[in-house]
Amino acid sequence: MTINIALLGFGTVASGIPFLLKENGEKITAQAGTDIQIAKFLVRDDAEKQALLAQGHQYEFVTDITAILNDDTIDIVIELMGRIEPAKTFITQALQAKKHVVTANKDLLAVHGSDLLKVATDNGVVLYYEAAVTGGIPILRTLANSYTADKITKILGVVNGTSNFMMTKMVDEGWTYDEALAEASRLGYAESDPTNDVDGIDAAYKIVILSQFAFGMTIKFEDVRHEGIRNITPEDVKLAQKLGFVIKLVGEIVERPSGIYAEVVPTFLPKNHQLATVNGVMNAVFVESIGINEAMFYGPGAGQKPTATSVVADVIELAKGIDKGEVLPAFNTFTRETVYATKEDLVDKYYFAIETEDKAGQLLHLAELFHAENVSFEQVFQENIGDDRASIAIISHKMDLNQFDSLVEKISNLEGFTLRNTIKVI
Numbered sequence: 319m320t321i322n323i324a325l326l327g328f329g330t331v332a333s334g335i336p337f338l339l340k341e342n343g344e345k346i347t348a349q350a351g352t353d354i355q356i357a358k359f360l361v362r363d364d365a366e367k368q369a370l371l372a373q374g375h376q377y378e379f380v381t382d383i384t385a386i387l388n389d390d391t392i393d394i395v396i397e398l399m400g401r402i403e404p405a406k407t408f409i410t411q412a413l414q415a416k417k418h419v420v421t422a423n424k425d426l427l428a429v430h431g432s433d434l435l436k437v438a439t440d441n442g443v444v445l446y447y448e449a450a451v452t453g454g455i456p457i458l459r460t461l462a463n464s465y466t467a468d469k470i471t472k473i474l475g476v477v478n479g480t481s482n483f484m485m486t487k488m489v490d491e492g493w494t495y496d497e498a499l500a501e502a503s504r505l506g507y508a509e510s511d512p513t514n515d516v517d518g519i520d521a522a523y524k525i526v527i528l529s530q531f532a533f534g535m536t537i538k539f540e541d542v543r544h545e546g547i548r549n550i551t552p553e554d555v556k557l558a559q560k561l562g563f564v565i566k567l568v569g570e571i572v573e574r575p576s577g578i579y580a581e582v583v584p585t586f587l588p589k590n591h592q593l594a595t596v597n598g599v600m601n602a603v604f605v606e607s608i609g610i611n612e613a614m615f616y617g618p619g620a621g622q623k624p625t626a627t628s629v630v631a632d633v634i635e636l637a638k639g640i641d642k643g644e645v646l647p648a649f650n651t652f653t654r655e656t657v658y659a660t661k662e663d664l665v666d667k668y669y670f671a672i673e674t675e676d677k678a679g680q681l682l683h684l685a686e687l688f689h690a691e692n693v694s695f696e697q698v699f700q701e702n703i704g705d706d707r708a709s710i711a712i713i714s715h716k717m718d719l720n721q722f723d724s725l726v727e728k729i730s731n732l733e734g735f736t737l738r739n740t741i742k743v744i
């Protein structure tokens with residue numbers, strides 16, 4: 319038997335799939351129990367089709383999705399165009415045409431995943447998307463299959479390859495922001511709209527999907543507080559180093575007694591934290607649970623071959639079942655009611671970067687504000703930065719989100735003081 323697949327889009331990830339099917343064909347066929355063959359490739363237009371043919375690609379390129387939807391020999395559709403439309407329409411149509419679908423499209427899954435999964439169920443087919451979260455790290459299937467006996471309490475993740483690559487190059491090698499972003503795009507790590515990478519949006523999409531697999535709850539994308547790497551200044555990086563931390567863009571999902579909370583924010587990680595050593599395009603998902611306790615899953619978060627490998631692994635899972643005529647299992651079966659945590663239940667330490675006049679009593683003003691909120695200092699660092707100005711960095715002890723909001727407001731309104739930045743501390 320041969321399983322025919324159709325690919326939508328011929329970009330970075332999609333063009334890695336023929337490589338794997340060829341280089342690792344023997345193992346793939348043995349694992350799937352059947353040959354897997356690319357029957358059709360959807361490309362944008364005739365010009366792209368002619369260009370690909372001229373480059374020597376010998377596939378049947380089509381420019382109209384109906385050529386794939388109406389082809390009864392195609393069992394699996396792989397969507398690798400990205401973004402919401404027309405991907406959403408094409409996936410819906412493929413599922414309605416009783417074709418299984420594999421995608422790496424976190425934007426779409428984070429916002430419309432529930433609707434698409436319902437279309438799949440209604441049509442007796444499945445939708446798999448291991449590549450959507452941390453490209454090459456096999457995290458979703460691990461959470462769905464190997465954590466069934468465990469209760470996860472927290473996930474911390476460096477889940478965007480582009481921003482982590484950029485931060486590493488800027489901090490360790492002194493590259494500019496623009497140089498680092500251009501290289502991340504050239505290497506195929508960045509999204510077609512890299513705003514999603516640098517503003518924490520791509521990471522927030524992944525956090526939504528991780529919340530479903532790890533906690534059985536669907537946090538709405540709008541409810542994931544997210545901030546990117548643009549507001550991290552060289553001063554913050556320097557101060558972090560002085561105080562014993564490194565800064566990374568970290569996604570966090572926690573379950574507290576009152577419910578669940580998720581955010582993606584620049585974070586101070588102690589230098590000896592496992593996530594602190596995750597550099598470049600590497601990603602990691604750190605899972606805390608009552609059974610396994612602590613486990614970290616580490617690997618390339620982006621890039622052609624790592625991501626294509628996750629896509630093909632999904633295809634093999636599907637092909638195995640199709641070949642045996644089995645009903646294929648849903649990708650994730652863990653669901654429960656989504657309940658959000660209250661602010662009182664969200665307790666963290668924070669870094670406050672403050673500028674003020676370098677004169678007696680200034681630190682006392684700050685100490686009074688913190689004391690009024692019943693929050694104490696863990697570390698304080700002060701230095702003269704010229705022109706009679708002082709830079710003060712405070713690492714606080716733990717406070718809840720209400721106390722944090724109140725302190726931010728009070729420091730911002732304190733005459734003669736500028737609150738330059740606040741960053742969560744793990």
Ligand SMILES: NC(=O)C1=CN([C@@H]2O[C@H](COP(=O)(O)OP(=O)(O)OC[C@H]3O[C@@H](n4cnc5c(N)ncnc54)[C@H](OP(=O)(O)O)[C@@H]3O)[C@@H](O)[C@H]2O)C=CC1
Pocket residue numbers: 326327328329330331332360361362363398399400401404422423424425449450451452453506507508509510619620621622625
């Ligand atoms: N790159 C990576 O490392 C990773 C990517 N992903 C996800 O994988 C997906 C693909 O990413 P990637 O390969 O990097 O993206 P690319 O932008 O490199 O590839 C997408 C391709 O799809 C084409 N395309 C877009 N719309 C259409 C259309 N209507 N008809 C036909 N072709 C179309 C694009 O053409 P054109 O160039 O003309 O727009 C482009 O060639 C995205 O969802 C991304 O988020 C997930 C994990 C890692």
Ligand SMILES: N[C@@H](CC=O)C(=O)O
Pocket residue numbers: 450451452453477478479480481507508509515520619620621
């Ligand atoms: N643009 C994304 C690609 C993988 O999801 C990233 O950089 O992580």
Ligand code: NA
Pocket residue numbers: 448449450451452453454455456457458628
């Ligand atoms: Na993955």
